[in-house]
Amino acid sequence: MAAPYCAVIGAGPAGLVAAEALARAGARVEVFDHMPSPARKFLMAGRGGLNLTHSEPLDLFLTRYGAAARRLEPFIRAFSPQDLREWCAGLGEETFLGTSGRVFPKSFKASPLLRGLLARLAQQGVVFKPRHEFLGLGEGRTLSLRDAAGAAFDITPDAAVFALGGASWPRLGADGGWARAFAEAGVALTPLAPANCALHLAWSPHFLASFEGQPLKSLRVSHGEKAARGDLVVTRRGLEGGPAYALASALRESLARGATAILTIDLRPDQSIEALAEKVTRPRGKASLATHLRKTLALSKIDIALLREASPEGLPSEPQALAARVKAAPLTIAGVAGFERAISTAGGVAFEALDESLMLKARPGLFVAGEMLDFDAPTGGYLLQAAFSTGVAAGKGAARFLGLEA
Numbered sequence: 001m002a003a004p005y006c007a008v009i010g011a012g013p014a015g016l017v018a019a020e021a022l023a024r025a026g027a028r029v030e031v032f033d034h035m036p037s038p039a040r041k042f043l044m045a046g047r048g049g050l051n052l053t054h055s056e057p058l059d060l061f062l063t064r065y066g067a068a069a070r071r072l073e074p075f076i077r078a079f080s081p082q083d084l085r086e087w088c089a090g091l092g093e094e095t096f097l098g099t100s101g102r103v104f105p106k107s108f109k110a111s112p113l114l115r116g117l118l119a120r121l122a123q124q125g126v127v128f129k130p131r132h133e134f135l136g137l138g139e140g141r142t143l144s145l146r147d148a149a150g151a152a153f154d155i156t157p158d159a160a161v162f163a164l165g166g167a168s169w170p171r172l173g174a175d176g177g178w179a180r181a182f183a184e185a186g187v188a189l190t191p192l193a194p195a196n197c198a199l200h201l202a203w204s205p206h207f208l209a210s211f212e213g214q215p216l217k218s219l220r221v222s223h224g225e226k227a228a229r230g231d232l233v234v235t236r237r238g239l240e241g242g243p244a245y246a247l248a249s250a251l252r253e254s255l256a257r258g259a260t261a262i263l264t265i266d267l268r269p270d271q272s273i274e275a276l277a278e279k280v281t282r283p284r285g286k287a288s289l290a291t292h293l294r295k296t297l298a299l300s301k302i303d304i305a306l307l308r309e310a311s312p313e314g315l316p317s318e319p320q321a322l323a324a325r326v327k328a329a330p331l332t333i334a335g336v337a338g339f340e341r342a343i344s345t346a347g348g349v350a351f352e353a354l355d356e357s358l359m360l361k362a363r364p365g366l367f368v369a370g371e372m373l374d375f376d377a378p379t380g381g382y383l384l385q386a387a388f389s390t391g392v393a394a395g396k397g398a399a400r401f402l403g404l405e406a
Contacts, residue, residue: 003026016121141363168342196248196249200238251336
């Protein structure tokens with residue numbers, strides 16, 4: 001009896017681990033991707049060191065997924081950060097913990113891990129079909145594709161796993177084009193939106209000329225109930241860096257509601273307003289306010305310039321008010337970067353459209369994994385962990401649907 005046939009649409013991390021799970025279970029697997037080679041965004045992520053996951057306690061780890069935490073929890077518990085580390089070791093790539101608890105491969109690159117996985121998939125008989133574009137969903141499990149020569153054709157696999165990514169960095173393959181086809185087929189979607197991206201604001205010409213490209217160090221930033229700590233970099237269009245990325249979705253949502261999006265910056269997060277006020281009450285003499293702030297609060301030139309950007313009416317002279325401004329300098333955000341520069345994508349296939357194995361309820365045999373799912377997560381290993389965990393879950397779910405032991 002011939003092995004059941006499964007198509008995997010998308011050759012990023014989620015698709016590749018889904019293919020591995022299916023092949024291990026005994027399915028005949030073909031992986032289709034419209035790029036000439038697999039996992040291009042994964043390889044680009046590796047240029048920065050490839051933060052695979054995070055070592056914090058799993059209960060805390062899960063909270064990073066916000067509203068989607070409950071839906072992602074069973075998949076992440078089933079293929080946990082520790083499982084991911086052991087899986088990497090099995091491919092010959094040991095991992096290590098960074099000082100922040102983040103997990104990286106010892107090679108600090110994505111390419112050795114990808115080579116190991118592709119070699120394993122080749123040994124399992126997985127067939128790759130590059131330059132094949134997904135066009136749409138037909139009836140049942142029928143899928144429409146376009147081959148490398150531009151010819152459209154249909155396949156009807158026994159099961160299929162979709163792992164086409166979101167819409168961020170579209171030049172690397174994930175352009176979000178699948179969303180229209182899924183919507184036309186009646187699949188419930190949350191609109192795709194850029195996430196983990198730079199913030200746009202209008203700097204004054206003087207500030208930009210003096211400080212473009214320079215860092216703002218050891219800050220706490222907040223918007224509503226969201227907050228993050230770390231360093232930011234001043235860019236021509238606004239701010240980049242981990243804290244900006246962490247708040248980008250909340251700021252984008254405020255703008256979408258028509259609200260004013262204020263990013264509040266605390267330049268001295270480890271000191272109270274009272275402590276700062278006591279310091280600035282020290283005799284100033286003939287020193288300028290900038291010199292006084294540098295000497296009493298150890299603020300840098302860029303810190304003081306940022307305070308002035310946040311205070312077009314002028315800095316307060318009263319010590320308590322001045323200290324309060326150092327602790328909460330408000331910047332008005334004009335927008336966030338688009339898909340072309342976003343690290344990830346929010347929105348996607350609604351979990352309500354899926355069963356507990358990530359199969360489309362309305363299309364038995366069709367499964368969805370990775371960034372196509374409707375979740376938003378910060379950088380720090382959470383994005384890749386969710387991609388791997390849901391890829392494994394979808395692959396095993398498809399195997400069980402085919403009657404194979406996952």
